[in-house]
Amino acid sequence: MKFDTPAGRNPIDQLKVVGRPLDRIDGPLKTTGGAPYAYERRDVAPNAAYGYVVGSAIAKGRIRSLRTEPARSAPGVLAVVTAETAGPVSKGQYNTAKLLGGPEIQHYHQAIAVVVAETFEQARSAAQLLQVDYAPTAGAFDLEAAKDSAIKPEAEDPSSAPDSAYGDFDEAFKAAPVTLDQTYTTPDHSHAMMEPHATTAVWAGDKLTLWTSNQMIAWSKGDIAKTFGLKPENVRLDSPYVGGGFGGKLFVRADAVMAALGSKAIGGRPVKVALQRPLMINNTTHRPATIQRIRIGAERSGRITAIGHQSWSGDLDGGQLETAAAQTKLLYAGANRMTAMRLATLDLPEGNAMRAPGEAPGLMALEIAMDEMAETLGMDPVEFRIVNDTQVDPQDPERPFSSRRFVECLRTGAERFGWSRRNATPGAMRDGDHLIGFGMAAGFRNNLLMKSAARVRLSAEGRITVETDMTDIGTGTYTILAQTAAETLGVPIDKVSVRLGNSDFPAAAGSGGQWGANNSTSGVYAACMKLREKVIEKLGYPADAAFQDGRVRAGRRSATLASAATDGTIVAEDFIEYGDLDKRYQQSTFAGHFVEVAVDAYTGETRIRRMLAVCAAGRILNPKTARSQVIGAMTMGVGAALMEELAIDKRRGFFVNHDLAGYEVPVHADIPHQEVIFLDEVDDKSSPMKAKGVGELGLCGVAAAIANAIYNATGVRVREYPITLDKHLQHLPAPI
Incomplete structure (x- = not known):
């Protein structure tokens, strides 16, 4: 379905199910412990071994030597995998640092080994026996000290350029009768979600399955394929329940890579890895600190005539900006404007998206100003x-x-x-x-639009099943997708089942950037409208037939929705894609x-x-x-x-x-x-x-x-x- 003109009246506008404050359909599973999280997948990965990830004890430098023999001979140990023994492991598309370090070290707690054993306790104990000799080198760890060396990164397209200008900010600011010029700082932040980064991995020949905790299934499937040199069709991710992410699980992290390496080292037997809390903070990503200078000039009436916002942040070499000045381009009027963002190279753990990247730290400064x-x-x-x-x-x-x-x-x-x-x-x-x-x-x-797909099934019993690789990170995705299908097909919500987080399902927008709900429900809506077409064709009804109360009606004719599937399940798949409305309208x-x-x-x-x-x-x-x-x-x-x-x-x-x-x-x-x-x-x-x-x-x-x-x-x-x-x-x- 192509969405390129403003929406007119459609089945969602009935608001019989959508828009209602319904309880979460996954609530009973979560409150009774019935929802399986990545580290708990005994149902699909019996007899799993345990992996314990070892992080670097230095922030920058190299490993001179790494003796694994004492750990290998410890009780219960099945394998010890390092960069020397892992085989080819590429850097994924979305990672700034390698997820398996060695001999070069890029940041503190970069993963350098995984110890695999019969029990978690054996793996943890053996990990203490690794003998690592480091050659540390000096690093940059202070944003204030590195501020003057910060650079203007190149942008892939003009819309993401680090600088913007409109009018003549400098002259307008000088001429303004009332001015403000202040500097604000925000520190580094951790996602600090309850569920750790966790993965259970298993190989079957050259096919890899990961039961993992991840927000963006399609992105991560592609990244895993790239990391291990696999065909994408030989990678399967399954993430039906995620215990919090906040952006920290947008991309593949070391738990997935190390679990896969551990499983491969022991012949494909399942291996489960959960990053210990210190590695969640130092090994994965965080919200980078910022230094922000804001200048505002205004008339005495209060009308802004000049507004300028400069921001500095840091990341590993090749990393990315914290776009803290972005909202200042759009939030307030002002004839003369300027934003500028600079990136310093720091040897701290990787900076990346955390809930509302850009606007969250940017408004911490702008709204004080x-x-x-x-x-x-x-x-x-x-x-x-x-x-x-x-x-x-x-x-x-x-x-x-x-x-x-x-x-x-x-x-x-x-x-x-x-x-x-x-x-x-x-x-x-x-x-x-x-x-x-x-x-x-x-x-x-901002409201971001992304292509999102879904598959919908109608059974002979009149049940609707929605399938999409969309994830629910605690946001209520299961429920709003069920509401969308119920509204579009005219059935009660208890007639709808939702299956999420499996890379075998059509690729959805995923959970991130505040785009998940709008795009994923639109993808389900598109698939449901396709199913309506098939039902209408099957019943021989006109295109404007109504779907209400579990029935399909056209004039005096009426049939149950289920009757359309008496010869077998009807399946429809479609996606929502967008035209240029987001270019024509902010x-x-x-x-x-x-x-x-x-x-x-x-x-x-x-x-x-x-x-x-x-x-x-x-x-x-x-x-x-x-x-x-x-x-x-x-x-x-x-x-x-x-x-x-x-x-x-x-x-x-x-x-x-x-x-x-x-x-x-x-x-x-x-x-x-x-x-x-x-x-x-x-x-x-x-x-x-x-x-x-x-x-x-x-x-x-x-x-x-x-x-x-x-x-x-x-x-x-x-x-x-x-x-x-x-x-x-x-x-x-x-x-x-």
Whole structure:
């Protein structure tokens, strides 16, 4: 199905199933332990051996020698695989570093060996017996120190260019009567998902099957084939349940490669590998730190005349930018604009996508700057943002937004939150020993379109089965795909079964970039519409026949849907692909985030009292699962604001707090009441579903709203995340 004109009325608009806050159909399996995760696949991989991955103890240099004999002779050990014994292992398309290191070492905890044994304990014990002699060399581990050597990366196409310009920023900024010029920093972050990177691997001749924890099946199937020099048809990935990803499982990681190598070394017997928590943090990917300089010039009325955003981030040689300035091209009006992003080479573990890459750290800075500018102008922060709203791409005024209800998000949020009760004077609101502050920020995340396919089956019993390699990383994908099929084919949702995460199924968009829900449901819709055509042909009904209540109706004629399959299962497969609507219209999602904090006047400890997010993100396919995504994202924003930071040992080049004891994330006690409002919106230029993504929008802007609330409470402006009490304690107003 080609989607190249705005969607008209279609079966989804009935909203009998889609748009309802239905419980997750996979919920019972997950709450009873019946959902099999990658490390638990005893059903398909009996008699599995265990692999234990050994990571490099240096960040940069080479291995002089690696003695494996003591480990090989340890009890229960079946094999020890290193770069010397593994055979050809290529670097995948999506990896900056090799997933099997040696003799050259590119980063700390790069995998250098896997020990395979009968039990996990035997593998772990034997791994301690490996004797490795390293020749370390000096590395670069400090973004601030490497900032001046950062380069402007080449872009594959103009839309991803690191620099943009419109008008004359420099002259407009000089001429502006009111200006702001500040620098903000965000630290390295870890995905810190509960389920580790885990894989169970088995070979059958030259065919490899991986039961793995992965967000993007089609991408990863191709990468595994490239890594081992296999034909793609000889690789099978199966990932029906993923215990959290946040971008950390977008690509193949060392668990998959080392499990496959371990299995091959012992004749194809299943081998299971789960990365231990320190390797999850140092061996896989993370959100890179940023340094961001933001300059804003405005008229005294508050209208922005110049806006400039520069950002620096770091990665391994050949790595990629953290695109923290990207949203500044689109979020606010302004006749003169500039963005620039630079990349420094650092010898830290690989930087890559983490929930809302670009916008999440970018808005952590931009939305503080907007508040600082509003204060300088003497304007309310909400009104300052409204004054600078735009309904067109600010750098391409002929290109309108497909739908932009940003101002409504702000006004609705301000009214619901009680923003009018905010005292604009910092430190003026108190509750006993606590300083009270209100803060807000904008949320913004682009809507990305990707081809997505599905297969749908109709049985003689009237059951619908949906098959697609789409993944559910805790987002509710099973449920919204079932809702889509039920709505399109006119059956109750309990008549629909959904099978996901298998590379034998048609390739879907996958889970990432906030694109999963809209694209994968559109692919299922396309397949269901193809099935409708086959059913109509089978029954001899006209093309406009209605599918309702398990029946197909045309005028006075009516038949059960199941009757079309009495001669055998009917199968239909199709995909959604897009025309140029996303080129003709800027497609984005918007939010207004509002937060109340209490800061202890004696200790400086910050507590979140309440949070509100108002989201405009197209049609909400399931308000219950969508709300779950948004409050989870808001919780992640609390972590980014107040506690999350990967601490770097700048002498030896590794993340010191590489476990869940040292890397602090919010827990239930940290999170107060959270309220989410979805504006009633459809975007007919996005897809047949008229939906967009929402899971990452819920994060974008939250940390800045908290930072702005802390400033309102204390009068202390902290521009370096996380906002820990040591950064404002000595400057707090005196307790009363």
